[in-house]
Amino acid sequence: MMSEETFIDVLCRFRQQFRLLFMVSVLSVLILGTALTIIESGTGTYVITVLQLVTLVVIGSFSFGMMHHCTGKNE
Secondary structure (H helix, E strand, C coil), X not given: CCCCCCHHHHHHCCHHHHHHHHXXXXXXXXXXXXXXXXXXXXXXXXXXXXXXXXXXXXXXXXXXXXXXXXXXXXX
16 A cells, blocks of 8 residues: 655655755844834835745744654654
8 A cells, every 4th residue: 555645745855945944034034123123114115124024934934834843754
């Protein structure tokens, strides 16, 4: 009997890349968060920075979740 691989199992093959994605996301959030204190609120730049922060938090959360889920899985 062949065991079918799930989509999550396929994603777990990229555990190292998720770790890298998480680290880049955290670093980017720190840099943009610092820049946000300097940018004048209400400007287009401010809005774009906030949108980028939200996107990076979502991506970072997903990559952290994948790292956590895939830790300890048998490959």
